[in-house]
């Protein structure tokens with residue numbers, strides 16, 4: 001009986017501690033970084049919607065487990081009911097998750113369209129090509145002629161510099177295996193696939209430095225495949241490009 005009581009209390013502790021950790025996570029710095037992109041709020045809304053559903057059913061099932069173990073922890077002469085299943089119950093627990101999935105599918109449509117549909121992409125040439133390889137990120141800019149694949153292309157490793165409040169479209173590539181370009185503060189994640197050129201876009205709304213991490217286990221050095229996205233003012237962006245340009249020219253002359 002004691003073990004059953006202990007088990008019951010343990011089952012009670014799991015949801016209580018789970019919810020407590022969730023509620024106090026932000027105070028401990030365990031929560032998500034604040035979002036700073038135009039679609040960040042929409043992604044967060046979907047995240048909280050799904051988290052709410054999951055939390056509800058998690059707490060409900062844990063409480064039921066607790067209640068049954070507690071209720072039947074006494075040793076008495078009552079007999080358990082033997083059942084071959086219930087058609088009604090099976091219908092119910094198929095229909096409810098199916099309904100919830102349809103609900104999620106409905107709510108996510110506009111966000112998905114905004115982030116991934118071709119029609120939502122900013123017009124014009126891409127801003128940069130981003131190359132992932134074991135184990136770094138390289139950012140290729142078009143240089144003074146505004147065209148990619150020419151002699152004056154500029155390249156910088158690890159640091160992606162973009163202007164604030166402007167849509168930034170880039171093309172994502174991989175030189176070897178599957179990587180994933182992820183900037184948590186932008187709520188943006190896209191796999192880089194060898195052989196594919198994948199267009200991606202975002203618009204950052206706050207000046208600052210944000211972590212860029214590889215979100216696909218890509219080999220022994222995956223953990224250090226980190227970079228920065230530096231969001232700067234229009235002026236600073238131009239100055240950065242000019243700096244990159246002169247660095248490129250100088251290296252050319254000395255080399």
Ligand SMILES: [Cu+2]
Pocket residue numbers: 133135178179180214215216217218222225
């Ligand atoms: Cu990687």
